[in-house]
């Protein structure tokens with residue numbers, strides 16, 4: 456996988472087990488043996504219901520939590536070996552996250568243009584004219600500098616703040632943006648606008664996005680590649696169109712049957728996965744025992760068996 460020069464990150468056998476409690480510790484396997492790669496400018500959707508492990512994968516990529524097993528390599532380098540302050544700073548220059556609630560990212564006491572001052576102060580950004588560069592990045596995300604900069608966060612909408620964060624990522628020439636439920640706070644009309652901007656900006660700047668979502672329709676709308684997660688496992692992976700036209704795993708099939716309208720939030724909890732699906736997955740794994748993860752056509756792979764499935 457890494458031989459392809461367009462690959463910026465490889466995720467190999469990624470596993471995260473959370474331990475909670477001290478006397479009678481409980482272990483939650485939030486992600487298990489997840490593998491995929493991320494290419495320049497590629498938009499990847501990480502799709503699954505609540506509790507399926509999507510955010511965990513995003514946090515592992517962002518080095519916010521420790522990997523239990525497996526590896527993440529950024530441009531060939533194991534990210535667990537990125538430890539000293541200077542290297543970590545360099546990593547965050549190129550790998551960033553935008554979360555569901557943009558208000559949480561901004562300090563309410565400061566005007567929003569401070570996020571730009573901060574990156575110019577902290578990183579050696581190679582722009583001759585700082586204000587011209589900011590203006591161009593804001594143009595790219597359809598924001599008017601005069602109406603945006605100089606405002607406090609509460610004077611802007613969630614969509615405008617998210618677009619500011621995308622502009623910041625573009626200015627920093629980010630390689631990978633982890634966008635966790637990026638647009639779920641926005642109303643339906645703003646959502647499509649932010650998504651279109653994201654797609655256009657990625658293609659123009661070569662920024663890859665890991666787009667974490669509950670929403671299959673949004674996944675289809677934005678992404679080149681889809682990763683379907685179920686109970687911490689990647690159960691289907693590949694070209695978005697191929698998966699959507701020919702879903703194979705029983706869980707993916709169920710998702711397509713239960714698909715909500717575009718932009719609607721998917722609020723089912725993992726505990727509420729219908730009994731039928733659990734049984735169907737069981738039967739599927741039993742019928743395909745020993746097969747594991749198989750590429751069924753170019754750029755479309757499916758988990759056919761999981762001996763630990765319960």
Ligand SMILES: Nc1ncnc2c1ncn2[C@@H]1O[C@H](COP(=O)(O)OP(=O)(O)OP(=O)(O)O)[C@@H](O)[C@H]1O
Nearest residue numbers: 473474475483485504505506507508509510511512
């Ligand atoms: N810090 C933690 N300690 C213990 N368990 C955790 C922790 N963080 C997540 N989990 C558990 O790991 C599993 C996966 O959680 P994760 O947040 O990755 O799911 P998700 O698919 O992103 O869900 P959502 O869409 O609701 O955000 C869940 O069972 C969750 O309860």
